[in-house]
Amino acid sequence: MQRKSFGNMQCPIARSLERVGEWWSILILRDCFYGLTRFDEFEKSLGIAPNMLTRRLNGLVEAGLLERRQYNEHPPRFEYVLTIRGRDFQPVLETLLVWGNKHFAPEGPSVVIIDRETGTVADPVLVDRTSGRPLSDPAFCTAPGPAADEAIRLRHARHRGPHAEA
Structure with missing residues (x-):
């Protein structure tokens, strides 16, 4: 059974999960923030099978979260460094x-x-940059953005009431 792709869905959460929704990917990113950059470091830290690690690293590179840089020519060896997207x-x-x-x-x-x-x-805590108030404040909710399709607009109208359309 083939896994459904979320990459083209309009939902920003679904699109994000397409890139990092697999637990190994999140743990690799965690290790990058702790300073790990090399295949053998990730393998040792995570106890992950080499073929799975290769797939996850390639996926994070393709998603633009990591950059692959060669640090040795013979044999070819690479390190994986966070991009701006990855640091975000x-x-x-x-x-x-x-x-x-x-x-x-x-x-x-x-x-x-x-x-x-x-x-x-x-x-x-997560806060609104403009007001400084925590996003957990009941005054905040999600609302359709300018690019929202009809399905997103309907979902928000059903679940948030009349003020969802901001």
Whole structure:
């Protein structure tokens, strides 16, 4: 059975999942943020089969999240470096970290985000850049954007009420 592609759906979440929705891909990106760049480093860190790692790295390169750079000619060896698109994934990883610590770490957090200068543990929240208010505030909701098709507009009208059409 062939997997459905989300790449051409209008939903930005579906399009994002097409690029990073497989757990190995997210863990590879996590390791990139921790400074890993080489195939053998990812393989050791993740305990992933080489053929699966190759597929996931190629997919992340094709999606524009990683850049493949040759660092050795004989034999040819490559490293994988985050692109701007890949670096923009950092807040998603940090949000997953905080959510996982809150809901799935009964023993307590094993990884936290800290202020490098003070060592203070951060308590990150997503905020609206304009108002500074947290996006968890009930005043915020999703709404169809300028490129929304009829299906997206109907979905939002059904689930959000009359104010969804912003």
